[in-house]
Amino acid sequence: MSVRLKALLLFFSLYIGSVFLLSVFSLMVIRTTLYQYVLNYVDYQVNPLMEFYNNYYKNPNQYALLLSEDVVSREIASILLDKKGNVVNIESFLEGEIPHMEEDEIKKVLKLRRGIGERYAFIVKRVGDYDLILLGKLDSIKRVEGRILLFTGILVLLISAPASVLAFLLINRLLKPLSYLRYISESLSRGELDIEIERSGRRDEFGLLEEAYANMVEKLKGIILWQREFIRNITHALKTPLAYIRGQAELLQMGAYEGDRLRDIYHSIQFQSEKMERLITQLTTIMRLESQMPLKISKVSINQIFAELEEEYEFIKADRDFKVEYLEEDKEIEVDKEYFKMALRNLIENSYKYTSEGASIRLYCHDNCIVVEDDGMGMEHPERAGEIFYREATDKEGSGLGLYIVKLVTQKSGMDMKVESKRAAGTKVSLCYNFKL
Numbered sequence: 306m307s308v309r310l311k312a313l314l315l316f317f318s319l320y321i322g323s324v325f326l327l328s329v330f331s332l333m334v335i336r337t338t339l340y341q342y343v344l345n346y347v348d349y350q351v352n353p354l355m356e357f358y359n360n361y362y363k364n365p366n367q368y369a370l371l372l373s374e375d376v377v378s379r380e381i382a383s384i385l386l387d388k389k390g391n392v393v394n395i396e397s398f399l400e401g402e403i404p405h406m407e408e409d410e411i412k413k414v415l416k417l418r419r420g421i422g423e424r425y426a427f428i429v430k431r432v433g434d435y436d437l438i439l440l441g442k443l444d445s446i447k448r449v450e451g452r453i454l455l456f457t458g459i460l461v462l463l464i465s466a467p468a469s470v471l472a473f474l475l476i477n478r479l480l481k482p483l484s485y486l487r488y489i490s491e492s493l494s495r496g497e498l499d500i501e502i503e504r505s506g507r508r509d510e511f512g513l514l515e516e517a518y519a520n521m522v523e524k525l526k527g528i529i530l531w532q533r534e535f536i537r538n539i540t541h542a543l544k545t546p547l548a549y550i551r552g553q554a555e556l557l558q559m560g561a562y563e564g565d566r567l568r569d570i571y572h573s574i575q576f577q578s579e580k581m582e583r584l585i586t587q588l589t590t591i592m593r594l595e596s597q598m599p600l601k602i603s604k605v606s607i608n609q610i611f612a613e614l615e616e617e618y619e620f621i622k623a624d625r626d627f628k629v630e631y632l633e634e635d636k637e638i639e640v641d642k643e644y645f646k647m648a649l650r651n652l653i654e655n656s657y658k659y660t661s662e663g664a665s666i667r668l669y670c671h672d673n674c675i676v677v678e679d680d681g682m683g684m685e686h687p688e689r690a691g692e693i694f695y696r697e698a699t700d701k702e703g704s705g706l707g708l709y710i711v712k713l714v715t716q717k718s719g720m721d722m723k724v725e726s727k728r729a730a731g732t733k734v735s736l737c738y739n740f741k742l
Contacts, residue, residue, distance in 0.1 A: 321461075328457045332450060339449060343380075343426040343441040344419065351376050351439055355430065365433030370394055373437055382425075384438040386411070393435065404440050414438055486518050493522065534694070543584065546577035587706040590647070591693075594713040600641035602718075607670055608635040610646060614668065618653055624662045627653075630669035638675075638738070640718045648714040651707040652677035652734050659732070674723070674737035684726040690734075691722060711736075 354375055358368040370393065373385040377396045382404045385394040390411070397403040404425065406414070414422065415436060418429045426441035553570055556562065562570050608631050615629040638645075649668070656666045660681030667678045689695050691712035694705040708724075715722045715736050726732035 324457075324461050328454075331457075332453055335453060336446065336450060339446045340421050340426060340443075343443065343446065344421075344428060347381055347426065347428050347439050347441045350378065350381060351428070351430065355432070366435065367433075369432040369435040369437065372432060376437075376439060380442050382440045384411070384440070386415075386436040386438065388434045390415070390436075398442065406438075411438070486515065489518075489522060493525070539584075539588065543581060546581050549577050550574055584706070587710060590710055591706065591713065594644070594710070594717060600644060600717050602639050602641055604637040604639055605642045605645070606635055606637055607675065608632055610642070610649070611668060614646065614649055614653065617650075618657075621653075621657050621666070625657060625660060626663065626665040628665070628667050628669075630667065632670055636670075641714075644714050645718060648711040648736065649675070649677065651711050655707055656681060656732070671735075672737075674735040676733060676735045678731065678733040680731035683728045683730045683732055684724070685728045687724045687726040687732070690724040690726070708734075 354372060358372050359365065362368045369385060373383040373394050373396055376383055377399060379399045382398045382402070383394075383396045384392060384404065384406065385396075387393050392411075395404065410422065414420075414427050415429060415438075417427075420427060421443070424443065426443060428439045428441075430437045430439060553574055557567075557570065611629050611631055615627075618627060621627050653666065653668065656677060656679035660666065660679050665678075665680050667676070669676055669678075684690060691708045692705075693709045695708075696705040711734070712722050719739065721737045721739065723735040723737060724732070725735075
């Protein structure tokens with residue numbers, strides 16, 4: 306059963322139930338009011354006569370029978386009982402209807418003294434040694450009850466038709482986001498990623514669900530597209546060195562190389578295998594950084610990181626002007642030291658790769674940022690720096706993963722990566738904290 310049908314059934318159940326309860330409650334109130342009116346009417350008709358006879362006769366036993374005869378009208382009848390409970394006189398309504406009451410019913414009436422029976426309203430008056438049972442007709446009240454029930458039924462039928470249409474329209478509008486989300490889910494399950502998700506802008510719970518689902522789908526589409534691009538780029542990156550290694554291995558088995566050429570081929574195979582190893586290491590690092598595993602954050606001295614990197618890259622000073630500018634007053638940052646050093650290594654190696662001999666490379670701290678700056682070839686599209694597998698200089702060796710790893714490390718460390726670069730004017734990459742060091 307669909308949610309729409311369940312909602313409609315719930316609406317009609319509540320609607321019919323509420324109308325029924327309202328009708329029953331109204332009928333009970335009206336019935337109680339009318340019954341009380343009948344009892345008051347009987348009292349109103351009988352009390353003046355009783356007062357008259359009481360003033361005229363000193364002994365009530367003398368006028369009990371006369372009173373039972375005089376109180377009769379179109380709406381009132383009477384039954385007179387002696388002190389033993391025997392029926393002395395029965396007076397019918399003026400229209401001729403003779404009241405009939407069983408012995409058990411008479412006993413019940415005598416006990417209650419005032420109330421509503423199955424057929425009559427009754428009041429018991431004590432007249433000397435006699436009990437005078439005064440009976441009031443309930444026919445008019447039952448006719449009113451029938452009219453109320455008829456009116457309620459007609460009213461329900463008249464209101465139900467437009468209410469049903471209105472409820473159907475409202476429920477359809479309310480559940481429209483669910484139908485749309487089902488359609489989107491079915492499209493995604495069929496692998497359709499080119500769908501555009503519409504947002505209704507509603508601010509109720511269904512609208513917020515639609516918004517959250519739309520955001521989730523957008524992220525899911527991004528992940529799927531990223532995975533496709535990732536797999537394609539990995540395949541391409543690994544295919545070239547693997548094809549080279551396999552081809553050279555076949556030629557080596559055939560004895561195609563000798564002497565210096567053989568040594569060159571071994572060197573090339575080693576280079577390609579190291580390239581594959583670096584790529585696999587980078588991919589493993591990316592998988593770790595993109596997982597939910599937290600980094601091992603601790604306080605680390607900036608000058609200590611600078612010193613370790615300067616020692617590690619001492620060799621590039623032979624053909625580059627590599628300068629490490631230490632802080633006069635050392636500061637500490639909260640990072641995963643190994644991952645943060647990996648990010649700085651990638652920046653230093655990029656600067657080394659894309660600068661010519663004698664060029665300047667600087668590592669320093671400025672305005673709450675740790676900066677690697679060079680005066681190398683620069684970038685034509687610095688805004689794309691950090692995109693996975695993006696490489697601007699295709700004439701040089703690289704995988705397009707270095708800056709992407711730097712970006713992931715900075716994000717996981719609560720930092721921002723800023724890239725400033727121009728073609729032939731160098732590159733400046735800043736890893737900046739969002740708070741004061």
